[in-house]
Amino acid sequence: MGNPVVLQFDAFPGEEFRGEVSEIAQTVNPQSGTFDVEVQLNGKPPRLAAGMVAALEIQPRTEGADLVIPVDALIEADGETGAVFLIDDSLRAVRRPVRIKAITQQGILLKSGLKAGDRVATTGGAFLQQGSKVSIIE
Numbered sequence: 001m002g003n004p005v006v007l008q009f010d011a012f013p014g015e016e017f018r019g020e021v022s023e024i025a026q027t028v029n030p031q032s033g034t035f036d037v038e039v040q041l042n043g044k045p046p047r048l049a050a051g052m053v054a055a056l057e058i059q060p061r062t063e064g065a066d067l068v069i070p071v072d073a074l075i076e077a078d079g080e081t082g083a084v085f086l087i088d089d090s091l092r093a094v095r096r097p098v099r100i101k102a103i104t105q106q107g108i109l110l111k112s113g114l115k116a117g118d119r120v121a122t123t124g125g126a127f128l129q130q131g132s133k134v135s136i137i138e
Helices: none
Strands: 004-009 017-024 037-041 054-058 067-069 076-078 081-087 093-104 107-112
Touching: 004 037
Parallel strands: none
Antiparallel strands: 004 017, 004 054, 017 037, 067 107, 076 081, 081 093, 093 107
């Protein structure tokens, strides 16, 4: 979510509208075989009416993209805050606070707290303590 979108309406040839993905359906649409996507337009574009159809291009976000972790990795949560155990280079558990954006079928979507490549304990987190030695099972 939050990916930039460029829209073009047949009713307005040559005009581009911009927005961002605000919601993605959790399941595939059985009639079309696609996922429904909602887009929040930037500002209030003039002359748009309900039922208009647009061609759109969803652009990938690379910087600041949300991370998804398995539900089992979350060791505590309270609203938008939570915690996980990272596994550091010496194979020790390090408690890390995270900010939760959403809970999806794919896992926990995070706003912040982790970066791509961080190793997170996904099994046995409830039994770990700060500095616990861990074994990685692949």
